[in-house]
C-alpha cells in the first residue's frame with residue numbers, strides 16, 4: 756500500500772484485534788498477553804539487528820517492518836495508545852539536540 760502510516764496500520768490492527776484468534780494473527784498474539792507480544796518484539800528486533808550488522812538491506816527492510824508491526828501489537832496489548840508515543844516524540848522534536856545542549860550551558 757502506498758503512503759501507509761503507522762496510524763493507518765494501528766487502525767487496521769484495532770479492527771483485527773476484535774476478530775477471533777483463529778482468524779487473526781494480531782488477535783491471537785494479543786490474546787496471549789503482554790509477555791508473548793514482548794517476546795515477539797524482542798525476537799524481531801534481534802533479527803533486524805542481525806540484518807543491519809550483516810549489511811543485508813533487503814532483509815533489514817523486512818525485519819524493520821516486523822519490528823514496527825510487533826511494536827504496535829505490544830502497545831495494544833499493554834493498553835498504551837500509539838498517540839501517547841507520537842506525543843512523546845513530538846515533544847522531543849520541539850527542540851533540537853543542540854539547543855537542548857546549549858540550554859544546559861554545554862558548548863561544542
Ligand SMILES: N=c1c2ncn([C@@H]3O[C@H](COP(=O)(O)OP(=O)(O)OP(=O)(O)O)[C@@H](O)[C@H]3O)c2ncn1[C@@H]1O[C@H](COP(=O)(O)O)[C@@H](O)[C@H]1O
Pocket residue numbers: 767768771772778779780781782820821824
Ligand atoms: N504487518 C503485519 C505483519 N508483519 C508480520 N506479521 C506476522 O508476524 C509473524 C512474524 O513472526 P515469525 O517470523 O516469528 O512467524 P511465526 O514463527 O510463524 O510466528 P509465531 O507462530 O511464532 O507467532 C509472521 O507470522 C507474520 O505473518 C504480520 N501480521 C500482520 N500484519 C498486519 O496486520 C494485519 C492484520 O493481520 P491479521 O491480524 O492476521 O488479520 C495484516 O493485514 C497486516 O497489515
